Amino acid sequence: AIAARGPDFIVECGASAVLAPMFRRVTGVDPERVVHVADGAGVEKLARLAREAA
Structure with a gap:
């Protein structure tokens, strides 16, 4: 479902991945x-990714 939406990038925030x-x-x-x-x-x-996507 997420891939179908075509996000520019996916971000996870937190202490561990x-x-x-x-x-x-x-x-x-x-x-x-x-x-x-x-x-x-x-x-x-x-x-860097945000700059590239702009």
């Missing part, structure tokens, strides 16, 4: 556009 690894395996979802944000590196990746 639970959903992000599962979303990366969903057919139709670009695994490079699934981001787990728990620290500065995650924020930087999300910011």
Whole structure:
């Protein structure tokens, strides 16, 4: 259902990645556009993806 909506990216926020690894395996979802944000590196990746999508 999520892949059918064609999201630019999928973001999971929290201390540990639970959903992000599962979303990366969903057919139709670009695994490079699934981001787990728990620290500065995650924020930087999300910011980069947002700039690319704009």
